[in-house]
Amino acid sequence: MNGREAARELGSALNTPAGVRFFEIPLFSEIKMHDRHYFVQQRLGDQWVFIDRQNARPALLSDAQIGGLMSAGDFVVERMAAGAKSVPVPRSPLLTSETTHGQNLRKHAYVDECRKLGDHLRRSRSILKPVIKDLASRRGEKAPGFTTVLSWLDEAEQFGEHFGTAAYSDRHYLKGRRGPHLPTWQEDAIQCGIELWLSVNRMTKGTAYAKVCEAIREFDETVGPSLDKSTLPSKFLASDGSLVPPSERTFQRRCAQIDRQTRDHYKRGPHFAANNNRTYSTRPRPARPYEDVEVDHCTLDVIVVDGERGCIFGRPDVVVFRDRATAMIAGFSIGFEAPSYASFLEGLRHAIYPKSPDSLAGVSSDWPCYGRIENLWVDNAFHFIGNNIAEAGRELGINIERLPRRSPWMKGALERFFRSMGVGLLHLLPGTTLENVLARRDYENLGTATLTLPELEGVITKWICDDYHQRITKGLGVIRGHGDIPSKVWNELAAKCPASLPPNRDLFTSLAGDTQYRTVQREGIAWDYIKYESPELSALLTDPRHGLRREGRVSTKYRIARDPYRLGEISVVNHHAGEIIRVPATAAHHQYASSVTLHQHRVILARAREQMRGSVDIHALVRVRAELIDLVARLLGKRPKTVQKKLARFLQKESAYRLASHVVTVPDTAASDFLGSDLPLLETSRPLAASLSSQPTAPATAQQTQEVEGAAIKTNFVSLGSETAGKSLDEMEDLEEFKKRKAWSVSDGRNV
Incomplete structure (x- = not known):
């Protein structure tokens, strides 16, 4: 009696409820449930008893529960106990190739022909060989052996109901010696070499192999004398009787068998290994607009200037808000300061409030995005995780959600938007810097930077509204990946989900700080x-x-x-x-x-x-102010009339400093007091340098040239007659003292 017949007798002997079918599971069959291994022990009432092979704990399941687990793929029969001979469990039918499937159909034809004998089926050569030979002649092929067909019958009996024709698949993967082929001391040496190769950055396999050889030499010196080397195969011994290390090619194959996750973890670091070998999942789209909005920033690849004042502002930074439900750009802000709390608030204001008609001038399509944001997803940039951002979220009723650090794929659609805007728009504008210096190396003329900030904002706004919002986005559609148009999806969802009133504008001003x-x-x-x-x-x-x-x-x-x-x-x-x-x-x-x-x-x-x-002569101003202070200090205590005259002389000298002039010849008969005369003292129709250059002179030396240049700056005073005429004794003393201090020449009035 085989296991299946015993299960039938056991089921008929139990009190099974009328009208309820039960499964036939041979006892001691091996089952895999939720990645744990069990075997069938018995059936009690309407439940089966399964014993966990790891901890011997029983698990009781009804037939309905077993059926539910099998439909979910969590109940797999790995080995069915049937007959005297048990064969390995075949692989999943999904692993069966077309060639293997054709071979399995051929085997199934012989099994099916033998089963047609019905009750006369016996494991006898006299009964089965004529059947096998007859089928082979009809198929025009060589007949398989009698024992081969018996093994096919066993496979069909054990796994045919669960795996179909895949039960006949050859188990070639189980052939051969699958254990270690090298002695333990060579395996240990190879393991030491692999650890060295992984632990040291940029270590080559050839250098690590030297460690393997050294480990074998140390083992031979310490443990080798106690080993019975006569029992070892000759391939493990050298001509001098010492132990031989494994070949370098063997070590290279072992290194190649290290999985990529482990290799990247030790060679490049855990963060690189996690990013380079991770898998990605697609999240469901939010049900309504502005339920989930993501924000990020980047530096634009274009130089902006101030056309009116000639200033070059450089490359601006942009902060962009994107709605995940509709793939619409909710708003953005452009600034030249480093991304900050102020630029974040400006972009948030642009996303929450309806767009101004003035900002949409020249745009064909609408930009209907506005409303209150429910969840705002930010990365770990400093300008997104500060206390100010948290305070803004509390004031505006926004839940701030932080993404894991160094995980740009968590907002991959927004990163892709920056790439599309750079390649599709910014790199076509004059003054573009392209994505990096290597890309600029191949272009000699990228255009002069002439773009102003309002022009850049207008170009980006038109590109977003008329291009990006109107193209097919793969993240949308009836199922994600099918694709749809962002503006179309927004109109459909916005009609079903009304928006709340935006906050008072004073709130943004107060938050700006x-x-x-x-x-x-x-x-x-x-x-x-x-x-x-x-x-x-x-x-x-x-x-x-x-x-x-x-x-x-x-x-x-x-x-x-x-x-x-x-x-x-x-x-x-x-x-x-x-x-x-x-x-x-x-x-x-x-x-x-x-x-x-x-x-x-x-x-x-x-x-x-x-x-x-740059346009003010600081040294000249300092010198004039020093002279003024000195003169005022000397005039303290003098008569008011004397003070006025000396101040007049000082102011007249300052006027001459400011105005380029030349010497005017005045007749002696018109001579008057130098300080008190009302006659014009200077003529400003021609600069002093021009007057000096018009006179024929010999080639000037360097010293003379310096004197002429100094004369063009300093003022030349003229003598207007006798300076002592009509002066009192005190006035004459004051004048002589002042002239002596200034070292004036009576003839031409220049400092000497």
């Missing part, structure tokens, strides 16, 4: 050289609680806030009345303030300061 306390003057409020003025500020100036310094009180300071991306307006907090006053920039500054961000404004101011610093 750019605030100061300043006083309010009659001409308004000045902040970074931009003046803001509004008639509503008169309410503050006329309020009795407003303090004025001219009245002997402390000037009242008010809290002022501004948006770093909108300098055309500031918000003044009137703490007296508990209200917010919107103050625009004055007419002289409004156009400028509305066209720049805070970072651009600071770059422009720095450039303007640099230009002024």
